[in-house]
Amino acid sequence: MKAKKYLWSIICVYFCYLTHGIQAIILSQNNVNFAKQWGFNMSDPQSAAYAAGLAAVSTAVAWTGFGKFISVWIGGEISDRVGRKKLMIGGAALYIICFLGFLFTKSALVASVCGFASGVATSGFWDASGYPAVQEAYPAAPGSALVGIKFFVSLSGMVYPLLVVHNANSGNWKLNVMIPVVMSIICLVLAIIAPFVYDDQKKASEGNDGKSKDAVQAEIDAAKAAMLTKPSKFVVFLVMFYAFLCMAIMYGAQQYTKAFGLSVCGLSEMQAAGMTSIYTIGSICAVLFWAFMMAKLKWSPLKVVLIDSICTAVALAGVLFIHQVAIIYIAIAMLGFFAAGGALQTGLAVVQLFNPGPKGRNTGIYYTFMGAASYLIPVVAAQLTKASGEANAVYSLMIMLLVFAILAILSSLYLVAQHKKIFGKSAL
Template structure:
C-alpha cells in the first residue's frame, strides 16, 4: 500500500502540490532513493543485531511517511517524506525476509512468498478504497489514514511479540541438508552469479513496479476506460498476484523447486505485457492485468531472493540488502524514465515489455547456472 498509494492518488496529489502527474511520478522516485540510502547497511546491521528492531523501526518510519504526505504542500516536502518511505521499506525488507527464512528454514520459498500475499492484499484493497472515495467525492487523505491505522495495529502487535530466531541460525540447517545430499553448502560465483542476481533484482522490480504505477493511467488514457474501471485494473492485478502465491505454495508442496518457477513466470509476464500493448482494449487490459499480476507480482522477486540465498547461504540480511538494492535502483530510475515519457502512456508499456524480455533472458541464465551447479531439482531436494 505504501508503494502504490501515491500512484492511486496521482490526480488529487498533483492538484494539491500544484504540479502535474509527471511531477507526482518524480516524487514516487524518491522512494527508490530512500531504499538506496540504507538498504545495504540495514541488511548488514540486521545480521548483527537481529530482525525485530528493524521491523519495528520500519513501521515507525512508514508512519512518518503517511502522516507527512498529508501535511505536504509542495513537491519538495513530499519528496523528503517519500525518501522516508523508501527508508522504511528498506528496514522492513531487512527484517521480514531474513526472519521468515530463519523461522522456516526448510520452507524458505513458501515463507517469503507469503509476504507477497499480504502485499497483494494491500494492493487489492487500496484501489477499491480509493475508487470508493472518488465515487463519493470524499477527501483522498482517508486512504492515508487507513494505512496509518493498519500500521499502528501492526506496531502494537510487534512490540509485544516474542523473540525472533537468532540471525542466520538457519545456515546450520542448510549445512546438515547439504551433508545428507553430499553437496557443498555454497557453489555460487560471487562475480558471475552475483551479477546475474543483481541484474535480475533490478529487472524484476522494474517490471511490476512500472505496471503498478501506470496501469490505471494506461486504462484511462490508452484503453479508454472510465475511472472506476481503470482503478479496478490494479485490483485485478493484485488478485492475480494472490492467486500466484496460492499456486506457488500448492506446487511447492508437490516438490516443485523455486528455480522451476522462475523462467515460466517471467515468460508469462513478457507475453501478457506484450498482448496488453498490442491490443489496448478494456477486456484485454482487464484479463492481462490479472495475468501480469500473477506472473510478475506474485512472488517472483521473492523467489529470486530465495534462490540467491541457495547460491550464497551465509548472511541472509546482507544477501537481502544486495538483492533489494538492485530493486531500489529500479524504484528510483524507472519513475524518472516514465515521468519523461508521461505524454505517451503507450510508450511506457512498450518500455515495460522490453524490460520483461530482458528479465526472461536473465531467468534462463540463472536457471542454467543452477542446474550446472546443483543439478536437476529432485523430489528429495524440493521445497517442503
C-alpha cells in the first residue's frame, strides 16, 4: 500500500505543519515581549508607545503574509519541476534561520525580514510541496490526507498559547522561540530521510519523461471528461477566491482572538490564551469529523465548504454581539470547528474538482489568494490599532470577518448551483 511505503513522507509533512502551527502565531502570542525586545516601551497599555509596539508586531506579521503571497504560486511550479523533497528541505532550513532571527534580533526591521522569509518558507516551500506530497502518498482519500495537515497545525495552536503564558510567567519567555528552533531542526532531518512519491516517480521516469507526463495528463483529462459543461472563468475564480475569504477569517481569528478577549471581553491573560486554545480544540474536533465524513461517507468537499461558511457566520455573530463569557467560549469553539477545521484544505479539493490541473500549480494559485489575505489582515489591524486603539481595532476586524463569512456563503451557494449544471448531480 502506497501510504505505508511513504509513511515517512506523511510524518515529515505533518511534523512540519506541527511546527508551522507555532510559526503562524508566534509573533501575536508573544507580541508584548517581542515589542520590548525591539526597543518599544510597553509599560503603559494606554500609551502611544504601547500602540506603536503592537503595530510593529502586526507589521512583522503582515510581512509574513506578504512572503506567502509572492512565493506560493511560483513555488507550486517549482515543486512540479524539481520534486517535493528539495522544497521540504529548503523550507525547514529557512525556518531554522527565521526562528533564530526572532530569538536574537533587537530590531523590528530585522524581525519583519525574518517574518517575510518565514512566509516564503511556509508557502513557497512547504505548501507547494507538502500539500501535493500527502495527496500523492495517500491517494485513497486525498481530502482526508489534506485535512490531516490542519489537525497538526491545530494541535500546536492549542498547546502553544498556554506554553507562552506559562513560560512568560516563569520569566523564560524566550523558551517560546527556542522550542520551534528545535522542532525546525527535526523537520530538516525528516525531510532529508523521507522518500516522496513524486520524486521517486520522477526518478523512475528519467529518460522516459513522455510517459510520466502522459499519465498526469490522462488523470486531468479523465476529470475533465466527467464534466457535462466547462466551468466558466468566474466559477474558477470563485473556487480560488474562497482561499482569500477562508484565510482572512481563519487568520484573523487565530491572530486576534487573544487580543479580543483581553481588550473587548475584559478577560485575564490566561483566560484570553484559553480562548485561543478553545478555538484550536474546535478545529481539531472538526478535522477528525470532516475527515470521516469525506473519507467514509463520501461527502462532497463543496457540501463541507457550504456548511462551514454558514456556521462560521453564526459563530462570528455570537462572538461580536453576545458578550457573555460562556457564550463567547462556545462561539469561539464553533469558530474553530467551522472556520479553522480544515475548511481551507477542503477548499483546495474543490479547486481540483472544478479546475482539474497539475496539483502543484493549482495549489500555488489557490495559496496566492490565501497569502493575500494573510498579508491584508495584519496590515488592516495595524492601521486600525494606530487610528483607534486596540479594543476598537479588534472589534472592527471581527465585523470585517463576519462580512467575509457572508460572502463565503453566497459564493458556496452559487457553486452548489453550478455543480448541478457542470456534473449533472447535486453536491448536497
